[in-house]
Amino acid sequence: DTAVSQTPKYLVTQMGNDKSIKCEQNLGHDTMYWYKQDSKKFLKIMFSYNNKELIINETVPNRFSPKSPDKAHLNLHINSLELGDSAVYFCASSQGGTSKGTFGSGTRLTVV
Amino acid sequence: AQSVTQPDIHITVSEGASLELRCNYSYGATPYLFWYVQSPGQGLQLLLKYFSGDTLVQGIKGFEAEFKRSQSSFNLRKPSVHWSDAAEYFCAVLSYNTDKLIFGTGTRLQVFP
Numbered sequence: 001d002t003a004v005s006q007t008p009k010y011l012v013t014q015m016g017n018d019k020s021i022k023c024e025q026n027l028g029h030d031t032m033y034w035y036k037q038d039s040k041k042f043l044k045i046m047f048s049y050n051n052k053e054l055i056i057n058e059t060v061p062n063r064f065s066p067k068s069p070d071k072a073h074l075n076l077h078i079n080s081l082e083l084g085d086s087a088v089y090f091c092a093s094s095q096g097g098t099s100k101g102t103f104g105s106g107t108r109l110t111v112v
Numbered sequence: 113a114q115s116v117t118q119p120d121i122h123i124t125v126s127e128g129a130s131l132e133l134r135c136n137y138s139y140g141a142t143p144y145l146f147w148y149v150q151s152p153g154q155g156l157q158l159l160l161k162y163f164s165g166d167t168l169v170q171g172i173k174g175f176e177a178e179f180k181r182s183q184s185s186f187n188l189r190k191p192s193v194h195w196s197d198a199a200e201y202f203c204a205v206l207s208y209n210t211d212k213l214i215f216g217t218g219t220r221l222q223v224f225p
Contacts, residue, residue: 004155032210041200043156043215056212090155101146101158 001028006091006104013081014112021076021107023091025044029102030095031055032074034066037088037106046089078109086111113138114207118216126224127195133188135177135203142189144206145186146213151199151220159201162186173197198223 004025013019025032033056034046048056049068063079078085091104115138125131144163148156150199160171167179177188186203203216 036197039131041218041220043202043218045212048211056210092156101148101156103148103155103157105153 004091004093004104006089006107008107010108010110012110012112015081015083015093018077018079019109020078021091023074023104023110024089025056025072025093025102027093027102028072028095030071030090031093032068032071033092033094034074034076035090035092035103036073037090039087041109043090045078047074060077061098081109081111083111085109114205114214114215116205118201118203118215118219120139120219121217122220122222124222124224125193128192131188131190131193131197131221133201133203133221135188135216136184137186137187137203137205138184139205139207143186145177145179146201146204146206147171147175147186147188148204148215149173149179149199151217156202159188192224193221195223195225197221 007022031050033048037043046060047066048072051071052068065077088106088108090106093102117136119134126146146161147159151154159175160169160204162169162179169177175190200218202218204213
């Protein structure tokens with residue numbers, strides 16, 4: 001069983017569209033995250049949720065809106081997609097402050 | 113501000129050779145440090161982590177890392193590299209008052225037969 005699963009794995013869409021990426025973890029972790037990896041492989045945290053509560057909200061355009069219906073799910077909705085949103089988005093989960101480390105396999109978003 | 117530097121963007125080694133990937137961090141307190149590996153088209157896999165205690169940390173796949181406070185370093189090592197180790201390697205520090213993982217820019221490892 002995949003511990004942290006993201007769908008879709010690939011997403012190609014036109015500028016201006018709205019899209020969502022889904023993430024689910026079956027590890028029973030309390031905290032979930034979204035990271036963005038740009039074309040230079042640089043990874044940066046975008047959001048984190050703990051038990052459905054938003055904990056970290058980095059300087060991210062408000063076109064990006066995370067939603068956590070329960071602690072096992074953290075979805076990322078992006079409005080009015082722009083070319084610069086093209087990246088790989090990783091979901092991750094952790095339990096406690098130091099376990100850090102279970103990542104999904106990523107969603108490669110390409111905006112054309 | 114907390115930061116992580118991986119000075120080597122790209123490293124090439126021959127299979128069977130030893131490997132050391134460098135990582136330097138900037139953090140005001142005792143850091144929580146991590147090494148992740150990202151294979152092509154894959155997510156990140158945790159190789160090892162350091163929180164406290166023994167400064168030499170053993171990880172998966174035969175990797176180890178040594179925390180050196182005096183040098184602000186946490187270098188990753190492997191005595192004999194396998195072709196399957198070719199991947200991107202990321203060092204990270206946890207800012208535990210903000211619960212953020214701060215990543216370095218990664219080192220791409222190529223392994224030649």
